[in-house]
Amino acid sequence: MKLRLLAGMSVLLMTAGLSACSSSSDTSDGASAGGKTTIDVWLMRDSVSAQFQNEFVKGFETAHPDIRVKVQIQEWDGIGEKVTAALASNDAPDVIETGNTQVAQFAQSGGLLDLSDKVDELGGQNWLTGLAEPGAYEGKQYGIPYYAANRVVVYRTDLFKEAGVDAATVKTRDQWLAATRKLNTGGTQGIYLPGQMWFALAGFVWDEGGDLATESGGEWKGTLDTPEAIRGMNFYKQLQTLGKGPRDSDEAEPPQAEVMAKGQVAQIISTPGGANTVIENNPELKGKLAFFPIPGKTAEKPGAVFTGGSDLVIPTVSGKHDAAYTFIKELTGDTWQKKLAVAMSYVPNKTTLADAVAGDPGASAMAVGAAVGRATPNTPGWAAVEAKNPIKDYMTAVLTGSNAQQEATTASDAITTAMNSGS
Incomplete structure (x- = not known):
């Protein structure tokens, strides 16, 4: 669950809200000129700052010129119902950020892509348990750890x-x-x-x-x-x-x-x-x-400690699984995880990246607990x-x-x- 916080938990972040648009121009059918693939991404309000979002999108599109990213910002209130409806439709986004403890709810419907075969490639052996375990359901990995925070x-x-x-x-x-x-x-x-x-x-x-x-x-x-x-x-x-x-x-x-x-x-x-x-x-x-x-x-x-934070998932109905996975691989990879941790005072998604927040007293204290953190059933x-x-x-x-x-x-x-x- 998003740690804004936990049990009506107090708001985790004191950061600027996300901009509702990315550097890419909108298209009606998800396809861009020149044979590029446009992916729709749902990120949650206050997950990252507008500055970090823009930096990542620009860097991602430079590294992957065949993919364009369109970010839409979602509110936490009512997000469960909205995601459930999207997964049951033919018009779901290609990547969704979800609270770590919400993944099982969405996976139960059969609407999420099974990413179990990507775990090793993504460095899953070093993922924080409090993000990785709730990202799995009935032995399959649907949610890829994004970031963590705890008390x-x-x-x-x-x-x-x-x-x-x-x-x-x-x-x-x-x-x-x-x-x-x-x-x-x-x-x-x-x-x-x-x-x-x-x-x-x-x-x-x-x-x-x-x-x-x-x-x-x-x-x-x-x-x-x-x-x-x-x-x-x-x-x-x-x-x-x-x-x-x-x-x-x-x-x-x-x-x-x-x-x-x-x-x-x-x-x-x-x-x-x-x-x-x-x-x-x-x-x-x-x-x-x-x-x-x-x-x-x-x-x-x-x-x-209870580990709050988010995972990233791919709806089954998305017709752009490869591009969506490329997006997730970059954002959850070591390079951008270190930048995200520093920019937002988050705990990175892997225990091996804890040093990234060594200079942040609050985040480094969180990282110690996150290494042994867990989530609800x-x-x-x-x-x-x-x-x-x-x-x-x-x-x-x-x-x-x-x-x-x-x-x-x-x-x-x-x-x-x-x-x-x-x-």
Whole structure:
């Protein structure tokens, strides 16, 4: 899912919107003069800046003079229905950018081109798991990883210094808890963590070896009631109680960046873009915010994170598969991935390209987590879970004193029902 963010997640990017047109002129039938092939490409609003888009299109058309590119910008609201309708028509675009967790929904219809035979050529052995796994469906690769983003810890350097905490030493969960307790003094909240940030919970559950749901024999079952998942919830509770975050809402209600901007919060869990929002609301904090990866259980391995971002797919009904694939190969290749990462502060689609963002503190912190990042259960039925989201109710119940095992069983049953009815 696009990390704008995650669960109504706060907007990931603070960048300029995309221009709705490319350097190519429009044609009515997709064919250009001189025997050139024109491909229609749907990219999502705010995925890249207009400057990067124009640079890529110009470079691509120079390298491939037989192909012209026509970019159309799509809005995230209602995109699922629009893509589904396009795939069922005879007038679909040739390349579509889709949220990584949406690929299964579109692949289920049979409307996407199977690109499994291209994985090796595209360097798939080094793809981020959180993009590659949801880009596959029933053993076939339909989505090609495009870019990634995930949450990190955004912290106040001045408050850490005053408390005698060196962020560089916060590598494990236990160290994180100890540091947060030291920060949680006087009028300062050691951390602002709302009770329903379920994407953060998912990472803690994965760290413990648990999952949100598992599949067996074609049936999905919610698994928040396993010992591993319960341990993940217990850690969330320990961390959440070290601040004054509401127990019955998520990071959007109230917007956590605005809460941090008031000056009494030492840490939040957010994408790096959240720091920009903090500064916009309180310019006095400029130069006082920094980042570190969400800690794991041991110093050797960072905490698991939900990987948001996008994949690129090719509709089956496109009559220009070769040209569409050439476009995807270029945009997801090492040269343009490095440029994209630098331009947009994204995590590149391969673990081997992490050095591209070494000079960007926020993106480099994301890259550490992305290397062990994951996505939600890879099935069209997961959309039914997010529609009502029993995970949020479960978290609030536990944080307000209800029995964790009983509430986890109730939530797991709700997930099971939703996934199997939704698929």
